[in-house]
Amino acid sequence: MITIADFEYQMPESIAPGAEVTIINEDSAPHTVTAGGDGEFDVEVGAGETVSFTAPEEAGEYEVICTYHPEMSGTLVIG
Amino acid sequence: MTLRGTALSDGRHSADRRPVMLVLRILIAVSLVVSAVIHFQLAAGFQQAAPAGIGGGNLFRIQGAVAVLAALYVLVRGTQPSFLLAAGVALASLVAVIAYRYIQIPAIGPIPSMYEPVWYTAKTITAVAEGLALILALAAYTLHRKSPR
Numbered sequence: 001m002i003t004i005a006d007f008e009y010q011m012p013e014s015i016a017p018g019a020e021v022t023i024i025n026e027d028s029a030p031h032t033v034t035a036g037g038d039g040e041f042d043v044e045v046g047a048g049e050t051v052s053f054t055a056p057e058e059a060g061e062y063e064v065i066c067t068y069h070p071e072m073s074g075t076l077v078i079g
Numbered sequence: 080m081t082l083r084g085t086a087l088s089d090g091r092h093s094a095d096r097r098p099v100m101l102v103l104r105i106l107i108a109v110s111l112v113v114s115a116v117i118h119f120q121l122a123a124g125f126q127q128a129a130p131a132g133i134g135g136g137n138l139f140r141i142q143g144a145v146a147v148l149a150a151l152y153v154l155v156r157g158t159q160p161s162f163l164l165a166a167g168v169a170l171a172s173l174v175a176v177i178a179y180r181y182i183q184i185p186a187i188g189p190i191p192s193m194y195e196p197v198w199y200t201a202k203t204i205t206a207v208a209e210g211l212a213l214i215l216a217l218a219a220y221t222l223h224r225k226s227p228r
Contacts, residue, residue, distance in 0.1 A: 007127035028201045068197050069128040
């Protein structure tokens with residue numbers, strides 16, 4: 001599960017490849033969980049909403065950014 | 080006789096406008112306070128999102144404080160300068176929210192880049208409240224000017 005609060009990502013230690021990942025956005029503003037590299041995932045989470053997406057099948061570290069708020073970043077570990 | 084009649088007539092018009100002015104003052108204040116509350120609520124997040132310079136969150140807090148002061152000024156005094164101040168605060172806030180939605184404005188001195196290319200409920204409510212405050216403050220200013228003193 002990924003939680004977003006006060007414009008910060010709170011990432012789990014790691015996620016299994018291909019797992020269903022839940023994203024909870026606790027902010028009053030929408031955010032995205034977007035892979036910074038080859039665009040493996042790009043998920044929008046509205047203010048106060050919860051969505052889920054399928055994690056990449058390939059293990060590794062994925063840089064995550066919010067396309068709405070460029071200062072927001074994190075690392076999603078798949079493996 | 081004519082002068083007395085005119086004075087009575089003007090006095091009646093002035094009295095007729097009093098409830099309208101009171102409603103306008105309350106609506107202006109409410110609109111400004113709505114904008115202020117949302118800015119205060121979003122401040123912590125925007126300090127993280129735009130930390131450069133004095134920080135987006137601190138700018139939001141300044142906007143909120145100024146909007147509350149303008150609202151109090153309108154409520155307590157209801158004078159032309161108070162309506163002008165309210166209109167100025169509302170206009171500045173409205174221009175900022177629209178500009179940073181559509182234009183990638185870089186950091187300007189202590190003001191960080193706060194480009195955020197998306198509309199959402201809180202932001203929309205703020206923009207509507209600021210637009211409303213602007214229109215109502217200008218209307219109150221115009222009505223107040225026309226009132227005999």
